[in-house]
Amino acid sequence: MSATKENPKKAVRAARVRELQDKVYEPSYMDAAIQRIALVLSRKLVENKPSGRT
Helix, strand or coil, X not given: CCHHHHCHHHHHHHXXXXXXXXXXXXXXXXXXXXXXXHHHHHHHHHHCCCCCCC
């Protein structure tokens, strides 16, 4: 019996991992990922900024 028939969740996860491995070599994907990370970090910094400091 193949791994796919034994554990379909594992097969789906493996396919997703392969998809992401391919994407990391696409400059546009990496640019978008870096922009998302920067946006989240910037928002967190603004949310946690002490009110007494400028």
